Amino acid sequence: MMTPLIALVRRDLTLFFADQRSVIMSFVAPIIIATFFGYVFGGNGGKTETSRIPVMVVNDDTGDVAKQLIANLSAEKALDVKTVSIDDARTAVRKGKATVAILIPKEFGNKAGAAFFRGENKPEIGMLFDPSRRMEMSMVQGILTGQIMQTVSKEVFGGKTGQVLAKDALAGVEKSTGMDPSTKSVLSGLLSSVEKLNALNEKDKADGKPAMSGGLSTPYTLREEAMMSGNGVVYNSYGHSFGGMGIQFILFMGIDVGIGVLLARQRGLWKRLRAAPISRGLLLGARVLSAAMIAMLILIVIFSFARVVFGVKIEGSLLGFIGICVAFSLMTATFGLLIAAIGKTPEAARGLSVLVTLLMVMLGGAWVPSFVFPQWLQKVTVLVPTRWAMDGLDAMTWRGLGFNDAIQPIGVLLLFAAVFGVVAVWQFKWEIDG
Amino acid sequence: MLEVKALKKTYGAITAVDGVSFKVSDGETIGLLGPNGAGKTTTISMLAGLLTPTAGQVLIEGRPVSGDTDPLKRQIGLVPQDLALYDEMSANDNLSLFGALYDLSGAVLRRASDEALELVGLTDRAKDKVVTFSGGMKRRLNLAAALLHDPKILLLDEPTVGVDPQSRNAIFDNLELLKKRGKTLVYTTHYMEEAERLCDRLVIVDHGKVIADDTLDNLYKLLPVTNILAIDLEETAEALNLERLNQLPEVKTVELAGRVLKAGVRNLSEDTPKVLGWLVANGYRYSHVASERANLESVFLNLTGRNLRDA
Structure with a gap:
């Protein structure tokens, strides 16, 4: 069982890295866009000069x-x-x-x-x-x-x-x-x-004495303190932007996973895979595993870039951060399978899944933080998995929260992964003719 | 031995395969012949486990194939009609992947890949990406990918579609070699010449049903005429009395086109001397004699009343 599994996972990784478009879209594009958003929304510790x-x-x-x-x-x-x-x-x-x-x-x-x-x-x-x-x-x-x-x-x-x-x-x-x-x-x-x-x-x-009155003024002074994980820790907007763009482009990678399965079916490759004495679970499981590995790799690369170039740190629980990344990666992988299960042709599936992904990214707060949404929308977006991923990554990076605050996002993301996976397996078109 | 018992596949009101049954002995090559849409690929898909039959059974060595992971599937090698290869990967990587699906690894897998590549003549292109291959080379690699686990039975679904005559010959050479090695081949095609060249026996399918299952010779015997004698007559052609010639019991059909007399006979070796003797005895001289064998096209036409390629 391990030989076919390893071979199938290796195939997916080979195909992913052989496709320059995929590599650029998954690694370079999120870094460029996250850098832009991070700079515009305040940069590292408000060092960026905002326009007047x-x-x-x-x-x-x-x-x-x-x-x-x-x-x-x-x-x-x-x-x-x-x-x-x-x-x-x-x-x-x-x-x-x-x-x-x-x-x-x-x-x-x-x-x-x-x-x-x-x-x-x-x-x-x-x-x-x-x-x-x-x-x-x-x-x-x-x-x-x-x-x-x-x-x-x-x-x-x-x-x-x-x-x-x-x-x-x-x-x-x-x-x-x-x-x-x-x-x-x-x-x-x-x-x-x-x-x-x-x-x-x-x-x-x-008489040259100072005037007594300075007019009406605000009867208080304001002392501001950003609630960060510790003394000397400053807000780094790159933390949010890299998390957001990572989520967006990993979901795009998830779409490619689904489209890849549909293309394999269209090109007859699925026939050869199904003719072999391997289980359906292994065929789909290998795809989930490879997609999750690629998603993890993307997160690691872009957060490493953010760490080295913009000083983004995991101020909270590292274990929680890893847990959220793993859970989100699994969710993305099963999201890809769902596209493969529901999509009829690669062309038709791509358009619809891009739209769904952009909606998820937008409602999840990856572009702009969800607190700017109206109250009703903030309540509705808890039904969107990306909201949990985004909030979880924020919590573990710049908010500096502990592992306890990662448990709920991890749980919800795994739940979404399970639901997507079950629906995908249920709806998957296993019969191949023509 | 491969045995197909009353195999049926329906899609709603449409019946794609309707009670197909046949047997293939070890080392035998059968041709599954029929027009497009006859149900050949659907039958092959059920044999390979890609489709669940609505009714009927597929037996290998007397046992039904049950489930995706049944080890009996290892006895089958599928060559799909599509070029089921990853273009972005090398020939070697493709074969390594497909071999690993049958649990091959390490030196065993390497040896199997090398042998398969050698058989199809692609050893020197092993490291090249498939995308750089010609259509014929891809077809050969498509065949090689089915051989890695050394299956007893090869299911070949129109394996020469879209290739040039040279590549087609190369594939046929490969298949003839596999046949010599004792492989059981199930070959679907709608090209009669391919079936005639390769197959020991033919199962002719039309509208999802088997309409004939026999050796080529026996199928020809179903025809009223197995050979056409084409005789070039000399100057006396216009005076030939066709009606008298047609009265000979050995002559089944007769036709005169210019100076070429075409006479249909059932038994070439016995009937030919009688026809030629009658001509000489009646003063009709000839300068050249040739015979044309009836082909599968004629068999299909005889069985269905329709032309195979137009059906």
Whole structure:
């Protein structure tokens, strides 16, 4: 039994390595694409410089507030700010050269200061945006809101404009007839205090002392800590991208396994194999074994490349990593057999199986992490084997989790392998005629 | 001995093989002859264990072949109609693989491969990839791949399809050598000349049924005419009285084309002198005599009323 098994496995390995297209598709293509994705999604420990969001500013206000606001926006690391005319801004956004254009109207500083206390006659900031980049637009909105609050409040509580505004607001409150007396009294006191504070600030400035108020700012500081496997371990996006592309191209190899069986049938080779006194289990088992070996080899080669070139490490359980690779390899092999069992001709089977594979890869989170999917989709994708392979590889590489966290993905992948295998054997067309 | 008993294969309402029975003795070569679609390949597929018969049995040495791993299968070597070879592998690697399927390994496998390659004349191409072979060479290697485990019975499903006359002759030389070595050959073809050259006995199949099973000589005896005498007459041809000639009991058919008289007879050695004697006695001189033997085409036509290649 061992002689035919070894011969059949050796045949598959020989044929695989004799086919340059297969070798390139299985080893070179995933490395190239994973390198690209890994670089784009942050590289090794965020060392890759990410591009800044191009923002155009059209400033119709000649006041200090607008100038300070533009200066603050320009200082933001995430933004690339340019002041342009309205026509240039429109053209830039329409052509996709800028994500958003911020339109600062005339008298923005004064109107914003006045509206700060009374909440009426708010100035309108226009935003022209590229509809294909809504996520970046939301980010710019958030930054802009924070900067406006800080710039305007600084002026209100410390600048010359603030003194005038507080005085005007106080006069308005005192003239007001409809206001509740107790509210009127409290508000008058607040505005008087602001006026006094501004006067004191002006005096300090004149005396060369530092201003007391920096305006409103976020009442906290943020300390970020990436939850990694240990101290000094940094997130390496190549870990995810190499896992994802490995999965994708191994599945493509699995398609070739199925197509190969169909071609062998079409070329009459299956007749010679079936005429020999060997069992059906051995014939299919040899194909599963060789496919799993090739899949393992692909994973080893591409993760070795990622380790040497991009420093991707198995931060978690090595045993768990190997277990997931073995389980995924077996699943791929039986997936190939399933294609051979269900496919009628090589041509027809190839088209459908490529589509199914791409869907599995996409839903498994190999292209983009599954956490960006809507909640319902995240729940549905647990039915896709690639999701378990992807999550398992992430867990064992950059997340640095232990073997316990590999058990479930391994189990699910083996279950898929068993189901695919049983259906393949059940549906396999053993009868050969013509 | 190979024995086929009432073999039947149906696909839904279609009956591909309908109760085929025949026996092949050790060392005998039989031709399974019939038009395309007659059921020859389906029969061979059942003999080789590729198809499960709907009914009937295949017996080797009196025992039925049961299951994929039955050791009886080792007694069969299949030469499929397709070129069942891996083009991307060398001839040697192909043979090593196919030999290993029969549990051959090491020196035994190497010797078997060398002998098979030598038999088909491909020793010098052993290390070359099959993709570089001509069609005829592939056909020969296809034959070699079935010989590695030294089977007693060779099932040859149209092994000369698509090859040039030279390669066909080479394959026939190989088969004749195997026949001399005592192999039992079951040879399917729709080429009568191949069957006539190689086979001891013919099983003629049509529409999935055996319509004749006998030696070539006996099949010819089924014909009203076994030989045609072609006699070139001299100037007296126009005056020949065909009706009188046809009244001779030895003459079964008669036809005059120009000066060539064609007379059908059943027994060449006994009937020829009588026909020629009648001509001389009646003043008809001739300058040349030849005989044409009836062929399997005629047998098939006689049995079915249809031409073999058009059936």
